[in-house]
Amino acid sequence: MGDFYQNGIITTLHNLSRRPVEELEAELLGFSGARPMALVLPSLYSELQGPALQHIVEELAKVPYLEQIVIGLDRASEAEYRHALEYFSGLPQDVTVLWNDGPRMQAIDERLREEGLAPTEKGKGRNVWFCFGYVLASDRAEAVALHDCDILTYSRSLLARLIYPVANPAFHYEFCKGYYARVADGKINGRVNRLLVTPLIRALKRVCGPSDFLDYLDSFRYALAGEFSFRTDVIRDLRIPADWGLEVGVLSEMKRNYATTRLCQVDIADNYDHKHQDLSPEDASKGLSRMSTDISKAVFRKLATNGEIFSTETFRTIKAVYYRIALDFIETYENEAAINGLSFDRHSEEQAVELFAQNIMRAGAHFLDKPMDTPFIASWSRVTSAIPDIMSQMVEAVEADNREFSSPSKSQSGS
Numbered sequence: 001m002g003d004f005y006q007n008g009i010i011t012t013l014h015n016l017s018r019r020p021v022e023e024l025e026a027e028l029l030g031f032s033g034a035r036p037m038a039l040v041l042p043s044l045y046s047e048l049q050g051p052a053l054q055h056i057v058e059e060l061a062k063v064p065y066l067e068q069i070v071i072g073l074d075r076a077s078e079a080e081y082r083h084a085l086e087y088f089s090g091l092p093q094d095v096t097v098l099w100n101d102g103p104r105m106q107a108i109d110e111r112l113r114e115e116g117l118a119p120t121e122k123g124k125g126r127n128v129w130f131c132f133g134y135v136l137a138s139d140r141a142e143a144v145a146l147h148d149c150d151i152l153t154y155s156r157s158l159l160a161r162l163i164y165p166v167a168n169p170a171f172h173y174e175f176c177k178g179y180y181a182r183v184a185d186g187k188i189n190g191r192v193n194r195l196l197v198t199p200l201i202r203a204l205k206r207v208c209g210p211s212d213f214l215d216y217l218d219s220f221r222y223a224l225a226g227e228f229s230f231r232t233d234v235i236r237d238l239r240i241p242a243d244w245g246l247e248v249g250v251l252s253e254m255k256r257n258y259a260t261t262r263l264c265q266v267d268i269a270d271n272y273d274h275k276h277q278d279l280s281p282e283d284a285s286k287g288l289s290r291m292s293t294d295i296s297k298a299v300f301r302k303l304a305t306n307g308e309i310f311s312t313e314t315f316r317t318i319k320a321v322y323y324r325i326a327l328d329f330i331e332t333y334e335n336e337a338a339i340n341g342l343s344f345d346r347h348s349e350e351q352a353v354e355l356f357a358q359n360i361m362r363a364g365a366h367f368l369d370k371p372m373d374t375p376f377i378a379s380w381s382r383v384t385s386a387i388p389d390i391m392s393q394m395v396e397a398v399e400a401d402n403r404e405f406s407s408p409s410k411s412q413s414g415s
Contacts, residue, residue: 204318
């Protein structure tokens with residue numbers, strides 16, 4: 001059971017009473033009349049073949065309050081897109097699947113590219129961005145939640161608790177971030193958050209001095225959680241990073257656009273497990289190696305926009321301070337594991353810290369070498385200013401795909 005302690009400058013909503021999900025859903029159903037709700041699911045086609053997504057779909061089929069579900073499908077052929085439409089057809093909500101690799105969506109991407117507004121690389125950030133654009137274009141929801149499709153421990157209570165703070169008309173929150181414990185298979189997971197993000201924030205505070213932004217980041221219990229919810233009007237001006245800096249980038253955008261009193265975090269699960277990325281020390285373009293570099297770059301860029309001046313010497317100092325703090329954290333987590341009867345591999349933990357320290361320097365070098373990098377995808381406000389009819393074009397493209405490739409039985413039923 002969680003405690004009620006409020007740490008940092010972000011409101012934390014705990015799970016104090018283990019309230020039945022049916023009670024939460026009854027309230028949310030009542031809220032839905034005044035504040036319709038949507039769910040965005042960014043998915044690779046390969047996730048349709050894994051164990052997590054099938055259970056997620058089974059749980060979502062019991063959810064009574066959603067107005068729509070928007071699924072962004074990446075890395076799918078035509079046959080795989082047809083299969084995805086069939087796969088999600090059993091959901092009782094209004095479901096739309098964006099075929100991001102299909103010719104119609106590719107034509108939308110090309111139109112954006114002509115104006116210099118297309119996402120520069122494929123990945124979760126691009127997928128989420130198109131899904132958010134579709135939610136805005138369809139104009140059916142006033143609150144929207146997002147979570148991943150690889151959650152092995154999924155329960156529909158996760159979604160209910162995640163969307164509740166922005167769906168409740170009596171609350172004033174514009175944004176909510178989920179958090180949870182990362183313990184599975186008898187060990188503590190979440191290495192990038194534990195061994196990179198928190199020690200790096202503490203190191204930057206020591207090297208760069210007091211910072212509202214760093215205090216803000218340090219207030220989140222799980223800054224890298226992929227689960228968050230918004231009031232829909234937030235999306236219009238949101239700039240989404242295209243790389244692994246997505247979660248930190250979204251937090252940065254919320255700090256830039258809103259007072260911290262309009263932001264919160266909520267305990268959404270007693271435990272959480274999903275597919276794990278390899279450390280990938282031999283290839284900096286993959287796994288946790290790529291992730292740690294992208295996240296470090298995202299933090300450095302944000303500090304630079306706040307006026308922080310970086311140099312090679314600064315990054316060397318940050319790396320040295322980070323390394324010492326991270327090693328101290330390893331001892332803390334070893335003690336945490338021991339008192340809870342969990343296994344702990346100190347060697348692999350120190351290997352991760354050594355890799356993350358190298359990637360802090362790699363991220364710093366990239367930042368200095370390419371100061372004109374624009375990692376954010378353009379906001380939908382900018383896109384619609386440049387191409388006023390782009391949203392209607394996207395809705396037409398998505399709906400044409402859904403009509404053309406749905407199974408005959410579904411098409412004939414008018415679904």
